Amino acid sequence: MATTDRRTATLALAHALSAAEHGLPVIPLSANKLPALRSPHRDESPSSDCRGACGRPGHGVHDATTDPAAVRALFAAAPWATGYGIACGRAPHHLIGIDLDVDTTGRTDSVAALQHLALQHLFTLPPSVTVLTPSGGRHIWLSGPPGVAVPNSAGRLAPGIDIRGAGGYLVGPGSVTAHGTYRLVPGTGNLPPAPCPSALLHLLTPPARPRRQDDHPDRGRGLIQFVLAADEGQRNTRLFWAACRAYEHGFGDALADALTRAAVSTGLPDHEARATIASAARLTTRRAVGGRDRLG
Template structure:
């Protein structure tokens, strides 16, 4: 794991034009693990991707000796010691608008450096929170992603080739102030808030809109789908909604974002087991062995939470 000062130092050096093999060696020497990505692209060239990242100078020399034009990938989170807020600009979605709102709310202060990305976006680097897992997430409606544990980024002076030609990652600004850890969960809740059920009076059932929850599930991106469905199903389970009705409300929305009917049923069952551990759980879903005809499947309860 590298320190903020070491990270700033290596980026300060690569502001000057450096060949990719030299930059890869400098990152590794500063304690930042690296791995090669396809020339002109972001896809890892190694079999295990960012899990193969290393600071071993011989391995780094071998990788870039074999492919000098390979882009430089770096794992984020505890592996490298820093996390990144990825501001995207895609079509009508401009992540800079969301980043500005977060900045005005005091949620994105303390960055160590800013990097301009080939797509016109930006990477904001922060020190990883010590002793705390910060999982990667996406807030697609806001045009902002978070790269933490379980993720990686491509770093300068790498370049990406598109229809418009080649464009490089470029160091935009290096902070001279104190770098601070980012409250990533708080930022996500600000950028992509989960539906808030209406308040209830004592002794009265909570009024939860299944349609609102379904619309929220339908907006989840890859990497968020199971977790989002699980959370929404838990809210309906807590409200006393039968599991079969929960499948009817949330199933099509979850399948719309890429989950299979089997995954939907399993996730809803898990939500009900977690919320009502002493009950049997039945979920009405399509039976793939019977040509998609719905069936009712009973499962024993267990106190397991989806990861």
């Protein structure tokens, strides 16, 4: 590796460790802004739904961590990394990224569009961390409330405005890409991510699923107790089994947060618990669809 490349990789690790120290989960990125580590399941057929439960690196944003030793291990496995990504939607900041793109044709103005939304919906963006992108755009960092999952979107809020939420990531300041370097707007680096205004948060989140008449808080209590009783070697297996049963009986979404809390209380990391529940949801959905196809 050339001296310049080594220096870039060293700086990327230093920036990532600094971000992790401030509670921001990070992963190494290549110069194309994609996760630097390839999936360990890339040669498997059929493709795996694993999101890190196997314990090997290469699961993209699901590898993101604030643990310094784990950050160093990820970068050691990807010495070609020139930048780092910051996972959105994760505790403690529950980061939301407002990505204001630059349209070189001049047909759209993302900054003006955001200002129009602010006037229309009566909110003001507070001072917050802001990152300049190599193209001239900017990323505004906001924090969301716990328990609210903001979905990723591109242009849904307004033309030229992309949203990075749960399951997404932002390129961290100091990262070097094929198109240039991401830099903090002067004066914003020492600011914490500002709370997302409630009116804007309302625009970013999908409407709540209507509560079904049979959604009763007591439903699933036995499944929660089953997860709580898990020993160290059983935590993931018990959680997956319980989540599958909940989704099969139609109240998986309603029980997901409670199952997550139960799993976390046994020592399972929050992101791993949510990934396991998501896998159970996908599996039971495929089974249901397959069953309908056979019956038809």
